[in-house]
Amino acid sequence: MKALIIGGTSGLGRVLAAEFIAAGWETSVTGVRDEALQYFSAAFPAARAVKLDVSAPDARAAAEALIAGLGGADAVAVCAGLYADDPDADWAAEEKVIAVNAAGCAAALNAAYSYFRKNGGGRLACVSSIGGIRGNARCPAYNASKAFLFNYLEGLRQNAALAGADISVTNIIPAYIGEGSGAGRKMFTAIMKKRRSAYIPGYWRLLAAVYRNLPDFLHEKLARWHYLLLKPFMRRAPRWKAKP
Numbered sequence: 144m145k146a147l148i149i150g151g152t153s154g155l156g157r158v159l160a161a162e163f164i165a166a167g168w169e170t171s172v173t174g175v176r177d178e179a180l181q182y183f184s185a186a187f188p189a190a191r192a193v194k195l196d197v198s199a200p201d202a203r204a205a206a207e208a209l210i211a212g213l214g215g216a217d218a219v220a221v222c223a224g225l226y227a228d229d230p231d232a233d234w235a236a237e238e239k240v241i242a243v244n245a246a247g248c249a250a251a252l253n254a255a256y257s258y259f260r261k262n263g264g265g266r267l268a269c270v271s272s273i274g275g276i277r278g279n280a281r282c283p284a285y286n287a288s289k290a291f292l293f294n295y296l297e298g299l300r301q302n303a304a305l306a307g308a309d310i311s312v313t314n315i316i317p318a319y320i321g322e323g324s325g326a327g328r329k330m331f332t333a334i335m336k337k338r339r340s341a342y343i344p345g346y347w348r349l350l351a352a353v354y355r356n357l358p359d360f361l362h363e364k365l366a367r368w369h370y371l372l373l374k375p376f377m378r379r380a381p382r383w384k385a386k387p
């Protein structure tokens with residue numbers, strides 16, 4: 144069985160790749176930084192590591208060619224992502240985030256989905272974020288890009304159902320986690336069990352339901368205390384706090 148992890152050289156993608164490799168899958172990953180690609184190859188010599196920038200204009204064609212070059216894939220997980228701390232809603236930062244997280248991830252997902260539609264099915268997964276549930280003052284474009292992924296994945300899932308295609312579409316929704324705490328195993332299990340969505344940690348499914356239904360005026364008022372209120376449920380500090 145063959146797995147491809149787009150954005151698999153670092154972070155959550157890397158720990159997911161490690162699970163596929165441990166389970167005996169022929170695994171390939173992509174990354175953008177040369178040192179990340181080298182570091183991955185040194186740690187996992189049996190796996191293939193390839194450069195792919197999903198925000199490049201030819202990303203859709205490059206992803207399609209990559210899948211073909213691997214001789215196909217049975218599972219494709221898109222874990223690529225870019226976070227920009229953006230409290231001033233600076234367009235230069237927002238444009239990059241949208242290019243990678245929304246347009247770029249959609250290009251990779253679309254290439255894999257089309258491959259599965261033509262070749263009898265497969266497992267498609269994408270790492271979105273708890274940020275996709277609602278807008279956030281600290282990173283408006285990041286959360287919006289993740290909301291796009293929620294919707295796009297749902298559309299692909301419904302498209303597969305309508306076509307009678309054997310394609311599972313798993314939306315992996317992490318919330319303030321690091322690469323530890325069994326995240327790789329949880330993502331792998333969700334993909335193997337063909338789950339529609341997997342919140343990591345699981346209790347965020349309940350928190351997300353509450354948060355999604357919070358009245359707008361409360362959502363605006365709570366912006367100031369957002370991270371303070373959520374702190375007890377976080378396993379890792381928000382990225383803008385983790386910065387040196």
Ligand SMILES: NC(=O)c1ccc[n+]([C@@H]2O[C@H](COP(=O)([O-])OP(=O)(O)OC[C@H]3O[C@@H](n4cnc5c(N)ncnc54)[C@H](OP(=O)(O)O)[C@@H]3O)[C@@H](O)[C@H]2O)c1
Binds near residue numbers: 150154223317
């Ligand atoms: N960790 C969390 O708590 C958390 C929470 C919510 C959502 N997420 C989401 O989970 C995903 C992984 O996050 P992470 O924390 O593991 O981040 P990470 O360590 O920064 O890893 C991001 C991955 O995406 C790749 N990448 C970055 N820009 C790219 C581009 N333009 N084209 C293709 N690949 C690109 C990186 O390649 P290099 O290795 O070459 O840098 C890396 O493999 C992201 O989508 C993130 O938004 C994470």
